[in-house]
Amino acid sequence: EPTSPPPALADGRGKFFNTLFYFATPLDITLTIFGCVCKLAFGVLQVMILIVFSDFFDMTDMTADGFYDMGVSILVNMCWFGLASSLTEAAGSTALETAKHRQMTLWKKEYLKSILRQDVGWYDVNRPQELSTRMGESLVHIEKGLHSSNGNIFSNTGQLVGGLVVAIIYAWDVALVTLAVSIFTFVPAVTLLLRYLDMRTRLLADAY
DSSP states (O other): OOOOOOHHHHHSSSOOHHHHHOOOOHHHHHHHHHHHHHHHHHHHHHHHHHHHHHHHGOOTTTHHHHHHHHHHHHHHHHHHHHHHHHHHHHHHHHHHHHHHHHHHHHHHHHHHHHHHHHHHHHHHHHHHGGGHHHHHHHHHHHHHHHOGGHHHHHHHHHHHHHHHHHHHHHHHHHHHHHHHHHHHHHHHHHHHHHHHHHHHHHHHHHHO
C-alpha cells in the first residue's frame, strides 16, 4: 500500500483520476468496474421494461381470456424485471460504496501519517489548529468523487443507449425524427443551464 501522499496533492499536478484513485487497490478497481457495469445494466433494464408493455397497447380483437392471459404475462414479466433491476442496483451501489469506504480509510490513515512525519518547523509554517478543518474539507471532496451516486452517469448512459436501440429496432423513422428534434431542444437548454450556473458561481464568488 502507498505510504506517501500523491504528488498531485503536493504540487497541484497530475491527472484527476490518478489522484482520486491513488490509494485504490486491485480489489477496489474491480469493485468500481463491477459497480459501474451493474449501474449500466440497471439503466438498460429501465428501458427494456417498455417492451413488456408493448403488447398492452395492441389489444385489437382480443377476447376476455386473451386479455387475462396477457395481464398475467405482463405481471410475471414485471416481477422478473423488478427483481433484476433491484439486484443490479443493489449490487452496483454496494460495490461502489464498499470501494469508496476502503479508499477513504486509506486516505485518512495516510493523511494522518503524513502530518505526523513532519518536523517541528513544518508546524510553524502551517497552523496546527487549522489542520483538522483542512483535512475534513479535503476528504469531503474526495468522498464526493468516490460516492456511489456518481454511478448514475452509467445508469443514464444505459437508458440513453438502450432507448435508442429499442426505438430504432421498433420504429427507426420515428426514432430518427425524435432524435433530431431532441438535439435542437436539448443542446440550447444545456447551454443556458451551464451559463446560468457559471453566472451564479461568479456572483457567489464576488459576494465572498
